[in-house]
Amino acid sequence: MKRYWKLITVVMVIILTFGTFYINSVLSASSYPEIEFEKVSGNEDVLKPVILQGSYLVDGLHDRLKFTAEASIFHDELSFLESLQGLQSPMVIQLQDRYRNFMRGKSSSVASFYDGEEKLAYANVVNQSFDGPPSMEFAIDVLNKKSNETVSFTVPVPNRAMYSSVHVEDVQMIGGNLKIVTQNFLKYKGSGKELHVYTFDLNQEDISEGKRLASVESENNNIFTRIDRLWEADTTGKHNYIAFSKTKEGMVSENKQGGAMELEDTSQVIVYNLKKEKEVPLDLPKELQRADAYSIDDSTLYFKKSNEKQSSIVGYRLDTTKVEKELVISDSNTSKMQDSGMSVYRMSEGKMYIITNYVESRQDPKIRVINIKSGETLYKGKITTKESSDQNYQLHFFEMWIK
Amino acid sequence: MNRFMKLVNFELGRFMKIYLVLITTTIVVQIVGVIVKANAYLSEANRAINEEMMPRSQFIAENGTMDFLSFTQSLWFIGPIALGAVTLIIYIFMIWYRDWFGKNTFIYRLLMLPTARFNVYLAKATAILLMVLGLVSIQLLLLPIENTVLEWRIPVDFMTPMSINGVIAQSGYLGMLFPQEFILFILTYGAGFMSVVILFTAILFERSYKWKGILLGAGYGALSVAVFAFPVLLDVIWNIEYLYPLELLATEITLGIIVMAGAIWIGRFLLNKKVTV
Numbered sequence: 049m050k051r052y053w054k055l056i057t058v059v060m061v062i063i064l065t066f067g068t069f070y071i072n073s074v075l076s077a078s079s080y081p082e083i084e085f086e087k088v089s090g091n092e093d094v095l096k097p098v099i100l101q102g103s104y105l106v107d108g109l110h111d112r113l114k115f116t117a118e119a120s121i122f123h124d125e126l127s128f129l130e131s132l133q134g135l136q137s138p139m140v141i142q143l144q145d146r147y148r149n150f151m152r153g154k155s156s157s158v159a160s161f162y163d164g165e166e167k168l169a170y171a172n173v174v175n176q177s178f179d180g181p182p183s184m185e186f187a188i189d190v191l192n193k194k195s196n197e198t199v200s201f202t203v204p205v206p207n208r209a210m211y212s213s214v215h216v217e218d219v220q221m222i223g224g225n226l227k228i229v230t231q232n233f234l235k236y237k238g239s240g241k242e243l244h245v246y247t248f249d250l251n252q253e254d255i256s257e258g259k260r261l262a263s264v265e266s267e268n269n270n271i272f273t274r275i276d277r278l279w280e281a282d283t284t285g286k287h288n289y290i291a292f293s294k295t296k297e298g299m300v301s302e303n304k305q306g307g308a309m310e311l312e313d314t315s316q317v318i319v320y321n322l323k324k325e326k327e328v329p330l331d332l333p334k335e336l337q338r339a340d341a342y343s344i345d346d347s348t349l350y351f352k353k354s355n356e357k358q359s360s361i362v363g364y365r366l367d368t369t370k371v372e373k374e375l376v377i378s379d380s381n382t383s384k385m386q387d388s389g390m391s392v393y394r395m396s397e398g399k400m401y402i403i404t405n406y407v408e409s410r411q412d413p414k415i416r417v418i419n420i421k422s423g424e425t426l427y428k429g430k431i432t433t434k435e436s437s438d439q440n441y442q443l444h445f446f447e448m449w450i451k
Numbered sequence: 452m453n454r455f456m457k458l459v460n461f462e463l464g465r466f467m468k469i470y471l472v473l474i475t476t477t478i479v480v481q482i483v484g485v486i487v488k489a490n491a492y493l494s495e496a497n498r499a500i501n502e503e504m505m506p507r508s509q510f511i512a513e514n515g516t517m518d519f520l521s522f523t524q525s526l527w528f529i530g531p532i533a534l535g536a537v538t539l540i541i542y543i544f545m546i547w548y549r550d551w552f553g554k555n556t557f558i559y560r561l562l563m564l565p566t567a568r569f570n571v572y573l574a575k576a577t578a579i580l581l582m583v584l585g586l587v588s589i590q591l592l593l594l595p596i597e598n599t600v601l602e603w604r605i606p607v608d609f610m611t612p613m614s615i616n617g618v619i620a621q622s623g624y625l626g627m628l629f630p631q632e633f634i635l636f637i638l639t640y641g642a643g644f645m646s647v648v649i650l651f652t653a654i655l656f657e658r659s660y661k662w663k664g665i666l667l668g669a670g671y672g673a674l675s676v677a678v679f680a681f682p683v684l685l686d687v688i689w690n691i692e693y694l695y696p697l698e699l700l701a702t703e704i705t706l707g708i709i710v711m712a713g714a715i716w717i718g719r720f721l722l723n724k725k726v727t728v
Contacts, residue, residue, distance in 0.1 A: 051460065054460055055460040055463055058581050058585045059581065061585055061589070062581065062585055065588035066584075066591070069629065070633050072616075076616065127632060128634055129634070132696040132700060133697070148695075152692070152694070153692040
């Protein structure tokens, strides 16, 4: 035994050092706090299906986290194996579980999928390059859920030389045809953008029709344009309407003395009926013309309206073109704190979920759940650390899913 | 088993002198480095505050506080680690070649031992693994010591205290040497061991076939790397993302084991049948 001292010493040092190290890291407390909902009023059962994604910032520490009524999970706290899976949206995770083989190698953007009763469709634009030869094409895969057969094909994007990139905004199957709504970024007209809808004939495996829905131009480099899709509860499901808000910022014009005068940014809402293949004419009342449109469901377009006295949600019915009930979501005493403007609104099963984030540190985000029909507040509360902390932390939630 | 342990012990003994030099150098250079760095920061602070009458807060705003993480990025710290790494890499080759080119043609005696020649191969591989882990352990033991020395030298206002776990988490390369999770430790050092046995087998190709052997060894090494990296290359070069992340991990582990077993088996074959003494 004595003759083996070199071997024994080396092995002992290794085992003791690493053993202590790993036992210590297993036992040591996480530097991240536990987060929880703190009720002000209402019924916390409505929070059960809520999944939030946000970020936590404190001196020297910054991390993303996923938060539900049951637990808060920080990305840094995930084990190696868990961190491989990444933070994906619950809808994509569900699809991956149910259709494992079909989902291989597919983009994890929810907008690329249509989950219908009989078919699961996927569309993405591939082979995009900013400076190479224009070779971008649609990659389409449609799974027949009953027969388990997949139809796959690619089609070059029409007029692809005009675009620097094309993004899929929505995929729908209507009447046996595949309809894909895309936002196309123009190559040569500054940062101009266009919305298109392409109809695909699955039998011919080709585009049968392409239509331009809308466009916003940028005449020079100081003008910024954006087209944002308004949130819909059921992105992967069947919906007849799709809505966008078109924004143009940074316009300048000459005033009488020849100097530059900043023009107000413009923003316009476009609603398109996918089934009828027509734009829906909007007859917005004056109060809504400057309001922020943020979401749509199959019958109503929702706007955020706020002034010094209150913030509210206004619904505008597409079929009757009339304003529906107004839902007040906060009144003057709570509006004193400056909210960061990044509120998240989601709707599910007749309830509206609202998260309001604040700019100042240690101002916890607030959550409110409202019954859309009755306007009754079902839950009011905030999201805070379990143990009170004197550190200057910032907690923001920027994404919410309702299961 | 006895013979195997004897051989490992023997291999460790042969290297012990250099090994102790590496350990001592690391300890001395790093501890001196902490003190030197701390003093440099303090004298800079002294000069600015006492001579140029800069207020404390301004000095801290401009130069920042001292923290252990920045020490781990300095040459005083990295130098000895690099020295140890280079020495061990060279020894992966020397552990074999010294037996052929030493003063007494030692290899005769080694291969004539009444023991399976394969034990020699395994003993050398194990010795290298233990030497690497030993050096890494010493470094791990040094970290809290050096951190404490730094905290002694720098006054509280000028120092951002950091826990060792925090430093390891934020430093890319320290995170690789000391993975935060045991499973990552197995994967990282397992991959390292796989590389060592691939090199060993390449060396044995050279010892078996001389000049032709060098080509065979290099080719074999390249083939092993290609097989192991195949699933990752598919994604990086051709953009084919077929496997889910966990599946990719399982595939890579399996390929790693296959490549490792292949290297050991071929090495054993070469050592038993082909090596020229």
